[in-house]
Amino acid sequence: MAITRDEVEKVSLLARLLLKEPELEQMTGQLGAVLEYIALLDEVDTANVEPMAHPLDVVDAFRDDEVQPSLDRERALANAPNRDDECYRVPAVLGVT
Amino acid sequence: MTEPYVILIGLEVHVQLLTRSKLFCGCSTRFGAPPNTQTCPVCIGMPGSLPVINRQAVQLALRTAVALNCTIPRSTKWDRKQYFYPDLPKGYQISQYDLPLSHCGWLEISDPKGAFASKRVGITRAHLEEDAGKSMHDEAVGRADSRIDLNRAGTPLLEIVSEPDLRSPAEAKCYLTELKLLLGYLGVSDCNMQEGSLRVDANINLHVGTADGPVPTPIVEVKNMNSFRAVERALSYEAERQWRLWQELGVRLGEPGGHKTTRGWDEGRQATYEQRAKEESSDYRYFPDPDLLPVVLPEETVESVRASLGELPAALRARLETGYGITPYDADVLVNQGRALVDYYLAVADACGDGKTACNWIQQGVLRWLNDRQTTIDAYPVPATEFAALLKAVLAGELTTSRGREVLAEMIDHGETVEQAMKRLGIERVDEAELETLCRRLLEANPKIVAQVQAGKEKAVGSLIGQAKKHNPNADPGRVKDICLKLIAGM
Amino acid sequence: MISLLDHTATILLRQLQAGALSAVELAQAYMDQIDRCDGTVKAFLHIHADSVLEQAERIDRKRAAGQPVGRLAGLPVAVKDLLCQEGQLTTCASHMLGNFHPPYDATAIRKLKEADAVLLGRTNLDEFAMGGSTENSAFQKTTNPWDPQRIPGGSSGGSAACVAARMAPLAVGTDTGGSIRCPAALCGVTGLKPSYGRVSRFGLVAFASSLDQIGPIAQTAEDCALLLEVLAGHDPNDSTSVNRPVPAYSLAVRRPLVGLRLGLVREHFGEGLDGEVEQAVREAIRVYESLGATVAEVSLPHSRYAVATYYIIASCEASANLARYDGAHYGYRTKEPAMLDELKHQRKQLHEAGDSAGLEALDSALIRMYRCSRSEGFGLEVKRRVMLGTYALSAGYYDAYYLKALKVRRLIHRDFQEAFKGVDLIVGPVTPTPAYKLGEKADDPLAMYLFDLYTASTNLAGLPGIAVPCGFSTGRLPIGLHLQAPPFEDERLLRAATMFQQATDWHTAAP
Structure with a gap:
């Protein structure tokens, strides 16, 4: 299954990446090659095979509903690339520039 | 549509x-x-x-x-x-x-x-x-x-x-x-x-x-x-x-x-x-x-959760309608107030034996009070047992509805029992014989009124009721009227 | 004369316990070795230079005062820069986290601290553990201590190389598709990928959550047992860490396995396997036979699909795991004024051209911030995998890729279950060839992916696997033997590896 440059561009938006030439062209080629290799799986008959999302067949790991101390705000915000005294700051979520 | x-x-x-x-x-x-x-x-x-x-x-x-x-x-x-x-x-x-x-x-x-x-x-x-x-x-x-x-x-x-x-x-x-x-x-x-x-x-x-x-x-x-x-x-x-x-x-x-x-x-x-x-x-x-x-x-x-759910609103409404004789509308009003109020209602209704009266009194006396104060039934000062005692007195004719309301107001304001509130208001049960004596005396003192009544103006007896109340505030106006009319008729 | 640094961790620990050696002396010896060698090897991203001796002194004082000490008291340990350590730079070899200081310790780090290990420093890796050569680090290229022209393997290349170069007696790595075992094999040291769920992943920066596992790298399987014993155990902070008792691996490890049945994977000895690697592995199997083991051929019919299956699943999980690096709450953010200027410029151009569709499609400032931060913060290999995973999970492709891969994973898992009905361990090569040259596969991601041919299925099935040195190529490059056991038979694996190391001396060779 080949992937087109257009599809790669669309996926890059979905993945919130920005690919410019020549990266876009290179990515298209490399993803295409990997997908071609992956098509190998088409030859496996998986009818009636249960998917296996996880190696463990364990269930039910819970914690009790107890409040644990939170991070001090200063420590929580310490790694923020942009912040004020109380909050993280990001470009406007409303889409204004 | x-x-x-x-x-x-x-x-x-x-x-x-x-x-x-x-x-x-x-x-x-x-x-x-x-x-x-x-x-x-x-x-x-x-x-x-x-x-x-x-x-x-x-x-x-x-x-x-x-x-x-x-x-x-x-x-x-x-x-x-x-x-x-x-x-x-x-x-x-x-x-x-x-x-x-x-x-x-x-x-x-x-x-x-x-x-x-x-x-x-x-x-x-x-x-x-x-x-x-x-x-x-x-x-x-x-x-x-x-x-x-x-x-x-x-x-x-x-x-x-x-x-x-x-x-x-x-x-x-x-x-x-x-x-x-x-x-x-x-x-x-x-x-x-x-x-x-x-x-x-x-x-x-x-x-x-x-x-x-x-x-x-x-x-x-x-x-x-x-x-x-x-x-x-x-x-x-x-x-x-x-x-x-x-x-x-x-x-x-x-x-x-x-x-x-x-x-x-x-x-x-x-x-x-x-x-x-x-x-x-x-x-x-x-x-x-x-x-x-x-x-x-x-x-x-799942089954143990199901067993622990308790009575849910729909079932509760149905029980109030069939078991306590109140209307779907009233049942809805009570159930909408939450389980604690319904429990209060049930306690009152069970103790006084009249679901409808309990419902009316609770809507008038309790819900309005709670609503004015934006609070919940846990803050209501009158315990269900006392509320029921009050309704019993009303149902037995010991208190008129309006007198009952005064008593309730006292109970709320002073945190009193029915007995205490009645006492504070000076409400005592008036003996039938005592009431008759009072009426006889009033008739003797007001021959004009007696004459008016005898002339067919039954309403004239009304001014006697006021006088009776002055002598004894606990006198039931209805009884005073009845007794006076009976005595005049026998004159 | 054997130098201090050639001793195994087990022997060093004994000397520390006996008072024949102080933690400070030992730490100093390794710091000196790092000074001598790391300029060439470049195994470390960061050395805790200011605190190493302090940590060692504290342990010596505890010992001198007769206070109880932890199980690794005084032993230096190097840690892959993928585990969060409170207050310490934790980069994952990515520009994205070039300045990230976690406010908490990974459970594995906490356990090392509680065991009184001396934390030496943070080792290099492929960015976010994505790669098999450690060339994908954003900061430096680690070289193979046996040949500086060659890769150390990856992604735990720094951890394997620092043990091989005797810059640390013990190192912690992580393995998602072979990331402990491949570099261990290529550097001539021993590396264990424990059963999935054996070691808590809490604080391990996730690459592919259903595959990642933390494990030890050391000179010997006995040393790995020592370190695993500290790392393993149930952690209420990791739902996927399994609540089973931790065996006393270090005590059990010297007990040989009687009547050991080895399974030789037919499919692993075909096309693509280097002749010298095959010869060394077959020789190793003869050693086991000489120790009383029986060898049978087993088949893992779906093993040729392991790499494709692995790359789909790992990339899908990674695409979600790495979504958090968006420049909003921590990590790298693009320079906003420049970004906004460019956006303004683009808007103006589109406006002048009357391109209303283009204007409509133009990113908002927030989305452009995300896209620039991620594109500038991530390296090429990370972007490739994020793209692959995003694509494979997107509407219309989920069934064809992700779901299909989960089904093949089931078949791969069943192959192992079948095989383990007749044998105790599965044995084969770790890598198809010895270490290749730096840059050799840089432009061919697929060739690099195929290097995980023998190791990726271990992770898909959640098994433990170990790489044990078993020979050298004519160019004197180490070759590794791969042993795999059923889930939670980590002890069996360590005992089998120790049997081999008691009978051979490949693991004692130093570059």
């Missing part, structure tokens, strides 16, 4: 579950803390952090699902719903996709005033998920950015999705009221819309009757409604808007220009407005969260 269309409404309700800590970490869920003071590596989505499920959240969700008559699968799992937004720090929300905690349930709604026939509204599914944080647009001059508070991120939510079974905005409001009541009875959520612990999104479209059968109009999802009244109004507005649009353009669901859209409710303008579609069509790329294990819900667990 006279309109040539049917309205189809389905509701998506998010309720915050009453846990102490968040769904996947130990941070507090307390409302109103200063921004970013209730976060940890897990709910900030820091590298390396891992979620662990809060057992209580699953319990509360299960309780609700069982009460909503849902099918509970033997096991449920967790999925990642992926999208980028600054209030969603991991870039995905942990939710439940194809194996939700419950599905295929129903909630019965009815209008106590009979505006529509009672019906079962289908529940498509009810599943657990984590809440996002809060983004606030900074209004400060010269700043074009948003501030992010992650306190709410990771709070447990139960998303309850209904089938498009609701046929009018009034039904939608009724469904929400009933759902909120049920959640309150179950003790799973405080459903406080102002604090965001109950949020409603509505999907609405019309099926227009045409010669070729019903035609669906494009579905609209309405958001930003912050009260049940707003939901009702927004849906009424939206139904009319869609009808107008249909008449103008005739676009049906799925045709070009007929895809699902999202509109917000503007409370100020009392209108919905188009919310610009996101830059790309949403593709959430759900897949099972490999950090979490499935939760197994064995039949025994």
Whole structure:
């Protein structure tokens, strides 16, 4: 299954990446090659095979509903690339520039 | 209905579950803390952090699902719903996709005033998920950015999705009221819309009757409604808007220009407005969260939850109507006040032996008092036993209704028993013989009145009642009148 | 004369316990060795220079005062820069986290601290553990201590190389598709990927959550047992860590396995396997036979699909796990003024051209911030995998890729279950060839992916696997033997590896 440059561009938006030439062209080629290799799986008959999302067949790991101390705000915000005294700051979520 | 269309409404309700800590970490869920003071590596989505499920959240969700008559699968799992937004720090929300905690349930709604026939509204599914944080647009001059508070991120939510079974905005409001009541009875959520612990999104479209059968109009999802009244109004507005649009353009669901859209409710303008579609069509790329294990819900667990539900509003209303002889409307009024008030009512009614009187007195004497003070029955100063004692006295004719009200007021103000309050008011039972003596004396002192009565002017006896009250405030006016008339007749 | 640094961790620990050696002396010896060698090897991203001796002194004082000490008291340990350590730079070898200081310790780090290990420093890796050569580090290229022209393997290349170069007696790595075993094999040291769920992943920066596992790298399997014993155990903070008792691996490890049955994977001795590697592995199997083991051929019919299956699943999980690096709450953010200027410029151009569709499609400032931050913060290999995973999970492709891969994973898992009905361990090569040259596969991601041919299926099935030195190529490059056991038979694996190391001396060779 080949992937087109257009599809790669669309996926890059979905993945919130920005690919410019020549990266876009290179990515298209490399993803295409990997997908071609992956098509190998088409030859496996998986009818009636249960998917296996996880190696463990364990269930039910819970914690009790107890409040644990939170991070001090200063420590929580310490790694923020942009912040004020109380909050993280990001470009406007409303889409204004 | 006279309109040539049917309205189809389905509701998506998010309720915050009453846990102490968040769904996947130990941070507090307390409302109103200063921004970013209730976060940890897990709910900030820091590298390396891992979620662990809060057992209580699953319990509360299960309780609700069982009460909503849902099918509970033997096991449920967790999925990642992926999208980028600054209030969603991991870039995905942990939710439940194809194996939700419950599905295929129903909630019965009815209008106590009979505006529509009672019906079962289908529940498509009810599943657990984590809440996002809060983004606030900074209004400060010269700043074009948003501030992010992650306190709410990771709070447990139960998303309850209904089938498009609701046929009018009034039904939608009724469904929400009933759902909120049920959640309150179950003790799973405080459903406080102002604090965001109950949020409603509505999907609405019309099926227009045409010669070729019903035609669906494009579905609209309405958001930003912050009260049940707003939901009702927004849906009424939206139904009319869609009808107008249909008449103008005739676009049906799925045709070009007929895809699902999202509109917000503007409370100020009392209108919905188009919310610009996101830059790309949403593709959430759900897949099972490999950090979490499935939760197994064995039949025994579900059954023990079912057994622990207690009496729910619908059953309680039925019991009040049949067992206590009150009207559906009155039963609804009482049940809507919550279990604690109903328990108070039941105690009073059982002790005084008259459900109807108890209901009237509680609506007049208790509900009004609570409402004036915006408080709940636990704050009401008169214990049920005393309230019942008062009603017994009234029912036995020892107190008139108006005198009874005065007594109740005393009991409330001074925290007294019926006995004490009556004493304070100087109310004592007046002996029949004593009353007769008093009347005889009054007649002797007022020959004019006697003459008027004898001349057929029975009303004249009224002025004697006033005099009797002056002599003895406990004199029952009705009795005074009766005795006087009897004595005059015998003269 | 054998130098201090050639001793195994087990022997060093004994000397520390006997008072024949102080933690400070030992730490100093390794710091000196790092000074001598790391300029060439470049195994470390960061050395805790200011605190190493302090940590060692504290342990010496505890010992001198007769206070109880932890199980690794005084032993230096190097840690892959993928585990969060409170207050310490934790970069994952990515510009994205070039300045990230976690406010908490990974459970594995906490356990090392509680065991009184001396934390030496943070080792290099492929960015976010994505790669098999450690060339994908954003900061430096680690070289193979046996040949500086060659890769150390990856992604735990720094951890394997520092043990091989005797710059640390013990190192912690992580393995998602071979990331402990491959570099261990290529550097001539022993590396164990424990059973999935054996070691807590809390604080391990996730690459692919259903595959990642933390494990030890050391000179010997006995040393690995020592370190695993500290790392292993149930952690309430990791739902996928299993609640089973931790055996006393270090006590059990010297007990040979009687009647050991080895399974030789037919499919692993075919096309693509280097002749010298095959010869060394077959020779190793003869050693086992000489120790009384029986060898049978087993088949893992779906093993040729392991790499494809692995790359789909790992990339899908990674695409979600790495979504959090968006420049909003921590990590790298693009320079906003420049970004906004460019956006403004683009808008103006589109406006002038009357391109309303283009204007409509133009990113908002927030989305552009995300896209620039991620594109500038991530390296090429990370972007490739994020793209692959995003694509494979997107609408219309989920069934064809992700779901299909989960089904093949089931078949691979069943192959192992079948095979383990007749044998105790599965044995074969770790890598198809010895270490290749730096840059050799840089432009061919697929060739690099195929290097995980023999190791990826271990992770898909959640098994433990170990790489044990078993020979050298004619160019004197180390070759590794791969042993795999059923889930939670980590002890069996360590005992089998120790049997081999008691009978051979490949593991004692130093570059």
